[in-house]
Amino acid sequence: MSQFRVLAGVLKGGGSPFLRWRAGGLTWRCWAHPKRGCSSRTDPLPAVVSNSSYVEEMYLAWLDDHKNVHESWDSFFRNIQASGPSGEADERRPSALLQGRVLSHSLDVAEKVVEDHLAVHTLIRAYQIRGHHVAQLDPLGILDADLDSFVPSDLITTIDKLGEIELRVGGCLYGLDESDLDRSFQLPHTTFIGGQETTLPLREIIRRLEASYCSHIGVEFMFINNVNQCQWIRQKFETPGIMQFTSAEKRTLLARLIRSTRFEDFLARKWSSEKRFGLEGCEVLIPALKTIIDKSSAAGIDSVIMGMPHRGRLNVLANVIRKDLDQIFCQFDPKLEAADEGSGDVKYHLGMYHERINRETDKNITLSLVANPSHLEAVDPVVQGKTKAEQFYRGDTQGKKVMSILMHGDAAFAGQGVVYETFHLSELPSYTTNGTIHVVVNNQIGFTTDPRVARSSPYPTDVARVVNAPIFHVNADDPEAVMYVCRVAAEWRATFNKDVVIDLVCYRRFGHNEMDEPMFTQPLMYKQIHRQEHVLKKYSEKLIAEGVVTLQEFEEEVAKYDKICEEAYTSSKDEKILHIRHWLDSPWPDFFTAQGEPKSMSCLPTGLDEEVLQHIGQIASSVPLEGFNIHPGVSRILRGRADLVKSRQMDWALGEYIAFGSLLKDGIHVRLSGQDVERGTFSHRHHVLHDQEVDKRICVPMNHLWENQASYTVCNSSLSEYGVVGFELGFAMANPNALILWEAQFGDFHNTAQCIIDQFISSGQAKWVRNNGIVLLLPHGMEGMGPEHSSARPERFLQMTKDDPDHIPVYFDVQQLYECNWIVVNCSTPANYCHVLRRQILLPFRKPLIIFTPKSLLRHPDARSGFDDLAKGTKFKRLIPDEGPASQSPGQVKRVIFCAGKVYYELAKERKQQNLDRDVAIIRLEQISPFPFDLVSEEVEKYGNAELIWCQEEHKNMGYYDYVRPRFLTVVANKKPIWYVGRDPAAAPATGNKSTHLNELRKFMDTLAQRLAAMFST
Ligand SMILES: Cc1ncc(C[n+]2csc(CCOP(=O)(O)OP(=O)(O)O)c2C)c(N)n1
């Protein structure tokens, strides 16, 4: 940035054109009140001027001899006399003369003093608000970090870009002029530039403001609407001499810079053609992170959870987390074989978990880096969820022990919407992690795209302003400035438990990766980069010049680290096998065996004792708090539940209640999150009761079930899917002994979280060998609600399951679940829903569970289960066979209809109406994936004479058909067809027209009826 500040130049003693121009005879336009014109520039009169007897004394003395008084009084009286009335001697007496004259004069003076002070205060505030716009942030000196070379008009700066001198505020600065530079001004309480001084000369005020706000740090914070927080920041950046480092601190900083720089150099030397997304140009990231961690450790943090993109990741693993170097280097060996199941991932996506001693504080610290996909910023909410969970399970409600750090690239931070979604979770009670430190590697480029066409906001960090997070922009070529902002950021987080952003304005020395030619697209920038001296060189020279280190010490430190790298390289060659397990970001040591295997291959029974069922049923239908006034509608719902319990029956809501309540009894934390989940979109759940008389008084009966139960968290989320699903996935990573559920408002809304579903949920274990038991509840069903509220898109989930359609496995039940990537179910009864939720936790491993949940079935009188269906010895039914008359004489059955979900009830009704109960069997597939080949085979065999039909309410190209068809054919060894009955293929999942919906439904049932009738004519 090529700018100079005129007055600052004056202050520093250099005569500026601005001054020369002024000295050239042009009058100051002084104070800018147009009507009043300029004030007199005479010396101010002392305050005693209003004391007329005193003035009279002075006047008489002056009359005696002009030399009797101070020259200012002399000139004052001369003026008065010259302008006073001529006439009677009395009229010319000082008291008479002074009465009107002095009063008005002193008012003018006072007003001027006030105005000048206000001007200075305004100037100080202008620097605090806008100083960052002119800070020297770009190490290359070619691009303004805010993408704008404009200089705010209320800063006393000017631009010489075009060689012109442009004065601000109409050519005059707040009415102050050069002669005011040495006048002292009272400093307001909103600045700390004075240190111990309460007044400073204007010259010094400006100098200090420039130093605080316009050098290598740009502090953006005045949008924060909390005075204490603003004061705190002002104090951190304005207090004179506050940015001090001891020699030891400088040496540590240099040593860290050496490691960071030489690590990249080493990789570049050994694997010149390998992608590593080097950190060159932002080597300072490593000491920056280490400073944040040191300071946070000193403040009591003992667990730091990090998320980061590709750039510099290996360096962070090596030099921040301290992953063994040979483990990193061996990843570059193409011959290395993977020892673990799964497909693995590239080296710059893997995670890490490491416990170590923090050398600066001598305290234990656990550092984990969460594995992530290539999809930039997708890991942000996941890190937040994992952090929240660790805080929750440790009772760290204030985030004093566990914290998160998120790193970002400038283009991704500005461009990806999930960043915003994640910020919006930061202050919500059930989602806050009590402050995240964000570090942006702002190399002013995104792959080949210039920021000037990549974002509309001045800075890439502007998104953080929505949560009042302060933003510290810093020139990354000034390592001490970087260290300082990191220190302040850590203190900020420890003090206010709020997010903060560090914007490391840097450059990218090479291409996007090591294979890339940046000159194709950024010729001028890269010409400058080629000329740019390395930060390590600049900083080492500075410290050598300061006498902090000697050249020899510096060279020894470099040689020492190079040797460490060489030795690790040698030993990395001994590694023959790659253990992805060693790169696990969230180990569950007690859950698995020492080898990371499940402790058994069986599942504990999911049935329950009658008294447990009764007790949960009773709490679910009551209000456990005294004097709590609930809404009459809710009262009715609870009475309905009580009636169900009396008759040992359950509806959907009660089945869910029993699942959660029974797990809580066994110490399993249950967390249900999503939009409006507390009540339930369909008003069936009511897990949070609201007192109708007292604001904010609530009752969560589920937390009043048992004396030593685990806690139940049910939380309405922000209106986000991507962010919240990511968050819950992260939450589920922390602890296997928790049931973490996310519910979509309607099932199709999950697609705005598709990235989390595709990149983490369906493939996470294959890539990163980590289990995750998250449950997605996706309301689904064709009920005439239009194209957007009908389908949870089962076809998508099924298409991503990895079970082989052409191969019947040897083992089922638990083993089959162990081998799948996720479980997809559509339960048709409340009891089966309850069983599958309980099974999720009683399994010896964790798999994501996708449940298509009903809407109309929530209240369907037939969609009920008896308590017997949950009794001891019962379990989840992967398939529900026909239990009616057809099953009594299976040989007579001509058609077997297989289906899933709510359509069962429509089919059963139709069968009854047509009086076909003996001829048609209806079989429900409850666990669709992994496919219950064994149970389907049994049914197909049982009804050996029957034709097989797959019936679904979804359109033919949607739903389950494409998934089940090849599997059915495998079951029958391709010897029989499986007929399709359902809607025709379509583009939209459902019609938006109610009558079309009803017509479609009728047509669909008629087709079925025809097919059923057809069997009698054949
Ligand atoms: C969601 C997503 N879209 C596109 C990409 C492809 N991509 C990889 S890196 C990159 C540029 C990232 O720029 P920036 O965030 O500034 O990070 P830098 O590489 O400059 O450190 C792009 C577009 C991606 N990885 N993720």
Ligand SMILES: [Mg+2]
């Ligand atoms: Mg970038």
